[in-house]
Structure formats: structure tokens, C-alpha cells
Amino acid sequence: DTEVTQTPKHLVMGMTNKKSLKCEQHMGHRAMYWYKQKAKKPPELMFVYSYEKLSINESVPSRFSPECPNSSLLNLHLHALQPEDSALYLCASGGGASPGSYEQYFGPGTRLTVT
């Protein structure tokens, strides 16, 4: 099973709101990722957690705050977002036991609209 689940599927929030996106995987993967995808564009990496520690932050604004409570869960806390932050937010996981298994498995995403 290569399933990554994300909640909620859709989120509408105002610029002063605080909300969180959640991601879960039960494949024993060692790394989890947040990507942002704008319409008709490829995904762009935001953060990587490996072994539950933040290993890559692609210079993401501080209004996005990731959290990895345990090896199966990944959160993205949102605060004071801007309308241009509206996008599809994708979670991925990867890194199994096999050599060279660096492929990433994506969840369905949360479609975020900032009003």
C-alpha cells in the first residue's frame, strides 16, 4: 500500500486565520515532504523532514510552519497567509528499506484558497 492521506481536501481561510494541514502515512517511510503546486505548474518543494527532523527548508516564508509529531504524521501550520498562497498543497513520503528507494509517494493534496 502506497497511500498518503491528507486532510482537509479543501480549505478556505481569511488572511488573519490560523489553520493546519495534516498528512499521514503508514508505509514506514523515513522522509516526508511538503510541496506547493500552482495551477498548470509542477510541484515545488517547501520542506523535507527526514527521521522526524527538518532537513530542508526551501526559504519558505515563516507564515508556513511545518511540524512532524512522529514518523507517520506531518502538519503544516498556516498563519497570516496572502491570497497568492492559494494553491494545492501536496504531502509526500518516501524512503523505504530498499537501496535506492528514494521515490516519493504523493497524497491527493489540500486545495487552499486564501480570501
Next chain:
Amino acid sequence: AQSVSQHNHHVILSEAASLELGCNYSYGGTVNLFWYVQYPGQHLQLLLKYFSGDPLVKGIKGFEAEFIKSKFSFNLRKPSVQWSDTAEYFCAVIPGRGGYNKLIFGAGTRLAVHP
């Protein structure tokens, strides 16, 4: 900067036609290569991957790709497409010996297959 180029942004084919989608990357060292597919309304799915060994790799749904190191290419092929192959296809690279790093995506190719 490292980049991935997909030559065709839109491809239109009739059912049973053969498919080849081009992908070139700019990184000169070891690479991990992937093709992902995004069907309408669905999440990104891994079609196939290459990290070492036989440069001709087979994936799901009858797709295959060939890694040609001298050409920095990883083209996707399918001998006979079906209407259900209508989707967006992304080539992606993890430069170096893999690891829990970001996927660098190409811009994507939208494939439309007409019955």
C-alpha cells in the same frame, strides 16, 4: 542551476498510436530519475523510476523509459496509447546519489488521447 526540460507541452494522439515524451536534465553527475502521471482530478502517481542498472526501465500501465546518460535524457514511451492515458506527465530528477532531497520537476506534458 539544475533543471529538467520536457520538450512537448501538449501532445494529442489517437488511440493505438505510439507515444514518446522527451525529458532532458541538466545535472552532470549521478541522478535518480522518475516519471509521474497526474490523471484528471487525481493525485500524482509514480509511473517508473531509475537509479542504477538496466537503463531501460518498465513501469506500470505498459509504460517504459530509457536512460541515455550521454544525452542526459530519460524519455517515456508506450507502444499503443489508450483513451485512459489522457493525463499530465511529469519527468523529475533527484540529483546526486538520491537521498531525501527535493524532486526537481519538468514543466509537464499534457497528453490528450482521442478515441
